[in-house]
Amino acid sequence: xxxxxxxxxxxxxxxxxxxxxxxxxxxxxxxxxxxxxxxxxxxxxxxxxxxxxxxxxxxxxxxxxxxxxxxxxxxxxxxxxxxxxxxxxxxxxxxxxxxxxxxxxxxxxxxxxxxxxxxxxxxxxxxxxxxxxxxxxxxxxxxxxxxxxxxxxxxxxxxxxxxxxxxxxxxxxxxxxxxxxxxxxxxxxxxxxxxxxxxxxxxxxxxxxxxxxxxxxxxxxxxxxxxxxxxxxxxxxxxxxxxxxxxxxxxxxxxxxxxxxxxxxxx
Amino acid sequence: xxxxxxxxxxxxxxxxxxxxxxxxxxxxxxxxxxxxxxxxxxxxxxxxxxxxxxxxxxxxxxxxxxxxxxxxxxxxxxxxxxxxxxxxxxxxxxxxxxxxxxxxxxxxxxxxxxxxxxxxxxxxxxxxxxxxxxxxxxxxxxxxxxxxxxxxxxxxxxxxxxxxxxxxxxxxxxxxxxxxxxxxxxxxxxxxxxxxxxxxxxxxxxxxxxxxxxxxxxxxxxxxxxxxxxxxxxxxxxxxxxxxxxxxxxxxxxxxxxxxxxxxxxxxxxxxxxxxxxxxxxxxxxxxxxxxxxxxxxxxxxxxxxxxxxxxxxxxxxxxxxxxxxxx
Ligand SMILES: Cc1cc2nc3c(=O)[nH]c(=O)nc-3n(C[C@H](O)[C@H](O)[C@H](O)COP(=O)(O)OP(=O)(O)OC[C@H]3O[C@@H](n4cnc5c(N)ncnc54)[C@H](O)[C@@H]3O)c2cc1C
Numbered sequence: 001x002x003x004x005x006x007x008x009x010x011x012x013x014x015x016x017x018x019x020x021x022x023x024x025x026x027x028x029x030x031x032x033x034x035x036x037x038x039x040x041x042x043x044x045x046x047x048x049x050x051x052x053x054x055x056x057x058x059x060x061x062x063x064x065x066x067x068x069x070x071x072x073x074x075x076x077x078x079x080x081x082x083x084x085x086x087x088x089x090x091x092x093x094x095x096x097x098x099x100x101x102x103x104x105x106x107x108x109x110x111x112x113x114x115x116x117x118x119x120x121x122x123x124x125x126x127x128x129x130x131x132x133x134x135x136x137x138x139x140x141x142x143x144x145x146x147x148x149x150x151x152x153x154x155x156x157x158x159x160x161x162x163x164x165x166x167x168x169x170x171x172x173x174x175x176x177x178x179x180x181x182x183x184x185x186x187x188x189x190x191x192x193x194x195x196x197x198x199x200x201x202x203x204x205x206x207x208x209x210x211x212x213x214x215x216x217x218x219x220x221x222x223x224x225x226x227x228x229x230x231x232x233x234x235x236x237x238x239x240x241x242x243x244x245x246x247x248x249x250x251x252x253x254x255x256x257x258x259x260x261x262x263x264x265x266x267x
Numbered sequence: 268x269x270x271x272x273x274x275x276x277x278x279x280x281x282x283x284x285x286x287x288x289x290x291x292x293x294x295x296x297x298x299x300x301x302x303x304x305x306x307x308x309x310x311x312x313x314x315x316x317x318x319x320x321x322x323x324x325x326x327x328x329x330x331x332x333x334x335x336x337x338x339x340x341x342x343x344x345x346x347x348x349x350x351x352x353x354x355x356x357x358x359x360x361x362x363x364x365x366x367x368x369x370x371x372x373x374x375x376x377x378x379x380x381x382x383x384x385x386x387x388x389x390x391x392x393x394x395x396x397x398x399x400x401x402x403x404x405x406x407x408x409x410x411x412x413x414x415x416x417x418x419x420x421x422x423x424x425x426x427x428x429x430x431x432x433x434x435x436x437x438x439x440x441x442x443x444x445x446x447x448x449x450x451x452x453x454x455x456x457x458x459x460x461x462x463x464x465x466x467x468x469x470x471x472x473x474x475x476x477x478x479x480x481x482x483x484x485x486x487x488x489x490x491x492x493x494x495x496x497x498x499x500x501x502x503x504x505x506x507x508x509x510x511x512x513x514x515x516x517x518x519x520x521x522x523x524x525x526x527x528x529x530x531x532x533x534x535x536x537x538x539x540x541x542x543x544x545x546x547x548x549x550x551x552x553x554x555x556x557x558x559x560x561x562x563x564x565x566x567x568x569x570x571x572x573x574x575x576x577x578x579x580x581x582x583x584x585x586x587x588x589x590x591x592x593x594x595x
Binding site for chain 1: 455502
């Protein structure tokens with residue numbers, strides 16, 4: 001079983017996130033592995049761990065990111081969780097990509113991996129905590145002409161078939177698709193493991209493989225800011241909220257709350 | 268809302284077509300400000316749905332005619348909905364596609380845009396046009412702390428729009444609504460639906476993502492959502508929760524970046540600390556109120572009004588006064 005996990009390097013949601021010149025500022029001091037990708041890594045590792053020994057030995061989990069060099073941090077974290085390989089695709093030509101540009105680069109990287117040997121499964125998190133679009137997994141699947149099983153809260157792989165259970169806004173669904181497939185994992189699917197000492201040490205010596213756009217079969221006109229079909233034309237911080245009106249409950253806190261709502265026409 | 272200046276055709280996704288939710292009524296309202304509105308469905312709309320479409324100015328409903336393999340439960344899957352939207356755009360020469368911001372509709376919108384070579388905006392909070400007639404979307408990002416504007420550079424624009432973007436407004440006059448079938452071929456690979464159980468929602472309360480008022484309970488409820496429900500009922504609000512409360516099994520749906528994103532007029536968090544993940548899903552609310560017995564609770568940082576106190580005391584007291592006020 002060969003699994004590619006698509007991971008993203010994002011600004012930490014605990015840090016002050018901002019834009020400059022309509023682009024997200026990616027400050028290396030405040031960048032991190034998208035937390036939801038930890039669920040993807042966990043799912044991939046568990047799928048491999050559940051295999052019979054011989055198959056497990058022959059398996060490979062590859063973390064793949066499209067990011068500037070700072071993005072190595074996301075791959076280092078992936079190593080610490082236990083992935084075998086880490087690949088970063090960086091290229092100035094990719095900066096400013098929209099969903100389709102990003103997808104094209106990710107899919108091209110998977111295809112290059114595929115040139116080495118089959119990739120049975122592509123796994124992603126359910127969203128990136130910076131953009132929160134949640135559409136890249138489905139787009140990558142379409143680009144690779146594979147089925148997408150997304151937002152999984154339960155995952156099983158058996159006899160070449162992927163089965164998931166998910167809860168959409170409308171229904172609870174059990175879906176299946178034959179491998180090779182694309183899987184996105186919800187945060188409810190698992191609890192990501194904490195890296196142990198052994199893995200942290202091993203992660204230090206692992207080499208990150210760096211690819212550029214030229215290494216991929218990629219139409220450069222369709223990626224980057226020039227190829228983007230949408231453009232962020234304005235970005236401004238919201239005005240700060242006025243100081244909170246804080247009421248200490250001394251027996252009439254509920255009344256104060258009700259009066260606030262009535263006074264502000266919220267009832 | 269300003270009347271459309273251009274002769275655009277705007278398609279609005281209606282899936283399911285059993286009812287027209289307030290989020291779709293909002294889409295129809297926005298659509299009318301951009302051009303002529305038509306709806307796209309994957310099944311026959313109900314009589315009630317048709318009546319609302321007519322009141323909201325929809326003259327034509329395009330209903331997909333699908334091959335047997337993609338009928339049934341599979342028709343709600345993203346590749347099928349996407350193929351339907353793309354085919355409808357080609358059929359009607361539409362300029363704009365609007366869909367709600369559910370996870371399923373986001374995927375369908377992106378896949379349709381891919382097929383059409385169109386630009387896509389996910390989670391728009393407003394949709395307008397610029398001086399050159401290009402479609403422009405406003406977004407709230409980074410947990411509601413930044414406003415951005417995205418301009419669509421392609422001829423066709425596909426957008427998913429967050430609930431509570433506008434107040435739904437019927438058309439000046441109702442129109443006659445006709446349903447027309449059109450053939451849809453699905454090229455993409457479609458997963459197999461082994462089982463599908465539609466979610467049954469509490470019909471006495473508004474749905475969480477669309478409600479104008481949300482009362483959410485967290486770990487601080489200790490598992491008793493009674494006070495949260497009581498205040499929600501007094502306000503006619505939807506009930507939500509934190510992820511921890513859902514993981515405890517106290518409630519079924521949580522507010523936050525990975526749960527439901529809400530942007531109501533009023534959000535009240537009770538016994539919720541205000542973790543960044545939770546804030547990311549509610550910070551765009553117009554008014555934020557919290558009840559928490561810890562004076563240092565992080566949620567207070569983003570509140571307009573808050574009570575430091577025990578929610579089991581504060582919420583029922585507030586509910587009683589609000590009920591009395593409404594009875595006046
Ligand atoms: C990848 C990831 C994604 C996540 N996504 C989400 C998400 O989408 N939504 C979400 O909500 N969480 C999410 N979380 C979890 C989040 O980080 C927090 O753990 C969670 O929101 C905390 O829930 P809480 O506020 O109910 O509990 P706590 O943080 O334990 O807070 C409970 C609060 O209740 C107060 N309290 C206790 N007793 C009372 C009382 N009697 N009266 C009044 N107040 C009282 C306490 O002072 C405290 O502030 C996510 C976590 C991860 C790792």
